[in-house]
Amino acid sequence: MAEQTRTVPADQWRSAVAAAKEEGYDYFDWLGAVDLIGRTDDFEVVLRLIDLDAQRAVLLRTTIPRDDPHLDSIADIFAGAGWHERESGELFAIRFTGGDPRRLLLPEDHVGAPLRKDTVLAARAGIDWPGAKEPGGAPSRRRMVPPGVPEPEIWGDRDPSGPQPASEEIAGSAVGGRVRRRRR
Incomplete structure (x- = not known):
């Protein structure tokens, strides 16, 4: 399966995801985050979409600052992204604007973000x-x-x-x- 990577600015995240869906990448595979501490003061959010008909995939990547980590939610574009956004939000303290803010894995009284490298x-x-x-x-x-x-x-x-x-x-x-x- 051919795979390409696209780096998009954070303020164009939703539009880049919607454009990829229009191009035929209509299967949501996964979304995750990476803490880039020590290299930059950012988080990287990575999304993988697949076009099953053409047997191709695309990785969309963006970076967001660690001092104000927020990104527009894409859960209304790909419903499966909601769970992944909640997981990344909870474990990295990233806010997905317009997404579901409820806890997914950790108790309500838990303080901190366990996958941040400064934790x-x-x-x-x-x-x-x-x-x-x-x-x-x-x-x-x-x-x-x-x-x-x-x-x-x-x-x-x-x-x-x-x-x-x-x-x-x-x-x-x-x-x-x-x-x-x-x-x-």
């Missing part, structure tokens, strides 16, 4: 991480920091009245695999 995975910070495997299968004796847990200076032991860390600091710090430092 600290507190459960991982509180549980000892076994560490990486050495070549040959023997476990490392060094305790490693799990993925998703930033350095203490970024999250935890930093001065709360100080400036917030930059997205590059968070992304660079939260990759995991670092040796856990002993607290004194």
Whole structure:
């Protein structure tokens, strides 16, 4: 199946989706989001549509700023997109204007957006991480920091009245695999 990618500005998202549907891409496959922290201060929203008759597909991509992540809903163009928008909205804190704002997966009292890379995975910070495997299968004796847990200076032991860390600091710090430092 031939596939092409189109990058569209966020303010033309709905019209680009409607135009693709008019071109014969009338089967909604999926919609998802990607956190681009560390590369840009944006989220990327990706949509895949298929033309079953011509056996071709198109990926529509757009970027939205992380400080005000909103995009027009396409659920009235493709009904199946509603679930995907709710999922991305809940897990990345993206608002789909005109879409269904109800919770889908997380409880109503949940705070935060768990798939944003600047969201600290507190459960991982509180549980000892076994560490990486050495070549040959023997476990490392060094305790490693799990993925998703930033350095203490970024999250935890930093001065709360100080400036917030930059997205590059968070992304660079939260990759995991670092040796856990002993607290004194």
